[in-house]
Amino acid sequence: MEPDLTKPVPVTQPWSQAFWDGTRDGKLLIQVCHACQAAIFAPRKRCPDCWSENLGWTESAGRGTVYAFSTAYSMVEPQFADELPYTIAYVDLVEGVRMMTRIVGCDPARITIGMPVEVTFTERADFRLPYFRPVTTNE
Numbered sequence: 001m002e003p004d005l006t007k008p009v010p011v012t013q014p015w016s017q018a019f020w021d022g023t024r025d026g027k028l029l030i031q032v033c034h035a036c037q038a039a040i041f042a043p044r045k046r047c048p049d050c051w052s053e054n055l056g057w058t059e060s061a062g063r064g065t066v067y068a069f070s071t072a073y074s075m076v077e078p079q080f081a082d083e084l085p086y087t088i089a090y091v092d093l094v095e096g097v098r099m100m101t102r103i104v105g106c107d108p109a110r111i112t113i114g115m116p117v118e119v120t121f122t123e124r125a126d127f128r129l130p131y132f133r134p135v136t137t138n139e
């Protein structure tokens with residue numbers, strides 16, 4: 001029997017729908033707490049700092065730095081074999097939140113902790129997934 005090579009898509013919740021709608025428009029949205037001004041990710045119903053439910057959305061600059069990463073060169077689920085090598089990372093956005101994501105668009109051997117990255121969107125089914133790539137500079 002052939003394996004099912006369909007890649008999974010995000011499971012949306014009422015409190016994360018705006019995030020995924022934003023990515024479809026090419027925007028990386030993060031929540032903000034109107035009570036204490038905290039920046040929040042991942043999307044949730046209450047502020048993790050002050051428990052307020054008075055939350056809104058703001059567009060991230062889409063830039064940050066690599067906090068941690070791990071690259072798989074083999075042994076992934078069959079539906080992801082076509083994407084090897086495959087780097088998962090935590091990226092610290094300039095707004096002060098940390099996002100689990102992928103690093104794409106470069107040789108994984110070039111990825112370093114603290115490397116500046118910017119968001120890039122990858123289509124999957126009817127979603128656009130926010131991945132990150134190195135910021136190109138003219139050094």
Ligand SMILES: [Zn+2]
Pocket residue numbers: 033034035036037038047048049050051052
């Ligand atoms: Zn708050």
